[in-house]
């Protein structure tokens with residue numbers, strides 16, 4: 001079974017305005033409320049590509065109810081840990097350029113934190129894959145992801161981690177099945193500047209030597225790299241109208257894990273990842289199954 005775990009889910013409030021005038025009243029041209037948070041996006045794409053998953057994490061208040069109801073409607077299993085405070089709302093402002101304002105998330109108490117750890121230790125078993133994604137609410141002490149990774153490993157499961165900074169670095173020696181920073185996150189992780197594709201490959205390979213089993217570096221409109229023990233591969237970049245970059249990375253992880261869990265073929269899984277990431281970029285919400293399948297034959301990767 002694939003589990004996704006989102007410590008800090010969100011309602012993504014997508015707001016379109018023609019032009020942002022700060023300090024003035026701005027009128028929206030249209031707006032949407034969508035369930036968000038990285039693991040939740042991964043579960044939604046997995047469902048569309050025919051891989052079932054169970055979504056875990058903290059949910060609270062009316063915002064939490066909105067997300068849970070949405071997942072039920074999409075037929076996605078979940079077992080969230082209910083918390084007292086409201087799940088956050090992240091604002092995604094689409095004007096001439098995209099601006100994101102992500103919330104802090106609820107204050108969690110010890111009982112809530114312990115209940116989530118208990119749920120994880122009860123559910124996870126040998127052969128499972130747990131996708132740990134996104135930021136942690138401010139009230140979670142540093143190193144919480146490490147505690148979750150310990151539970152997952154003790155239960156004989158594999159994990160994917162999609163987060164940034166020290167949490168990602170600390171997880172590498174535990175041999176994640178996949179890490180997928182984008183090129184900017186990679187630069188921040190190693191406190192460096194990445195000027196060229198060669199620089200990105202050098203630091204991407206460091207993620208592999210530091211412990212990751214498979215590394216994807218996503219580079220938005222410049223495509224993506226897959227780095228494994230077998231080699232380094234670069235994807236092509238599809239050209240369609242770019243509509244939405246929110247969730248492209250999550251879709252990429254879903255595509256990779258959905259296929260890898262069936263075939264254990266990292267290269268084929270990478271193609272699925274690129275198809276899902278690209279299809280979401282060219283869609284208003286997360287990509288549809290049809291669009292992903294339409295784009296899949298257009299994906300090419302070359303060994304570099």
Ligand SMILES: Nc1ncnc2c1ncn2[C@@H]1O[C@H](COP(=O)(O)OP(=O)(O)O)[C@@H](O)[C@H]1O
Nearest residue numbers: 182218219220221223224242248249277278281
């Ligand atoms: N502007 C774009 N044009 C074409 N493909 C894109 C574009 N933006 C994203 N993608 C595809 O989606 C993948 C993930 O996007 P990216 O923005 O790098 O992830 P993240 O959301 O994690 O920052 C990219 O590697 C690429 O395959």
Ligand SMILES: O=P(O)(O)OC[C@H]1O[C@](O)(COP(=O)(O)O)[C@@H](O)[C@@H]1O
Nearest residue numbers: 036037038090134135247248249250
């Ligand atoms: O947990 P974080 O880092 O605050 O990110 C949460 C946000 O990331 C998203 O999951 C999108 O992530 P990506 O664009 O990186 O795929 C949104 O749905 C959500 O609002």
